[in-house]
Amino acid sequence: DAKTTQPTSMDCAEGRAANLPCNHSTISGNEYVYWYRQIHSQGPQYIIHGLKNNETNEMASLIITEDRKSSTLILPHATLRDTAVYYCIVRGPNAGGTSYGKLTFGQGTILTVHP
Amino acid sequence: DTAVSQTPKYLVTQMGNDKSIKCEQNLGHDTMYWYKQDSKKFLKIMFSYNNKELIINETVPNRFSPKSPDKAHLNLHINSLELGDSAVYFCASSQTPDRAYNEQFFGPGTRLTVL
Numbered sequence: 001d002a003k004t005t006q007p008t009s010m011d012c013a014e015g016r017a018a019n020l021p022c023n024h025s026t027i028s029g030n031e032y033v034y035w036y037r038q039i040h041s042q043g044p045q046y047i048i049h050g051l052k053n054n055e056t057n058e059m060a061s062l063i064i065t066e067d068r069k070s071s072t073l074i075l076p077h078a079t080l081r082d083t084a085v086y087y088c089i090v091r092g093p094n095a096g097g098t099s100y101g102k103l104t105f106g107q108g109t110i111l112t113v114h115p
Numbered sequence: 116d117t118a119v120s121q122t123p124k125y126l127v128t129q130m131g132n133d134k135s136i137k138c139e140q141n142l143g144h145d146t147m148y149w150y151k152q153d154s155k156k157f158l159k160i161m162f163s164y165n166n167k168e169l170i171i172n173e174t175v176p177n178r179f180s181p182k183s184p185d186k187a188h189l190n191l192h193i194n195s196l197e198l199g200d201s202a203v204y205f206c207a208s209s210q211t212p213d214r215a216y217n218e219q220f221f222g223p224g225t226r227l228t229v230l
Contacts, residue, residue: 038158042223043119044221049218087158103160
């Protein structure tokens, strides 16, 4: 799986958009970009995923650059409850064997939303 | 309704003891996972079962033995507990282990403290 690089921490004002970047310059053509988040003392929560096109759901938007080497997760109107660690994960199709289904979490970005 | 549940939520025990953590999912998923999050907050996969069969077994000491009596349950038994086993253990499930699309649902975690 391609390695990802994220800023260690970011701040955002409540009600403003939070834009969380992720670099994955070694991504392969068949690898997906996933975003999960972990609110303090809870289990990780799936947010969104994409392959090439931009994606939007009720939680967030995912913008993937044309060369797919980076992406941005956008929380359009951040709230205090969005304070969490956000993980960008790149995963490809099943390579079989021991990689089957595995999510590899990095350090993530600590997003703090201020009142 | 709870999707992925774990018991107990907290577990405090002495070195050398044997303990079990239980996980149940009511999502009808085929695949279940155990992850470990250490004191530095790194989240790493330990095991994965698909339809009661072991498909991922990371480099985990033999003292850790997962058991899946049916698709809805994945338990983790730990023998001869050591101080380094102190961590938060998360159970997760997904509809399929297929790496092309794999939204994983995580439980609330079990905080294990070995004294």
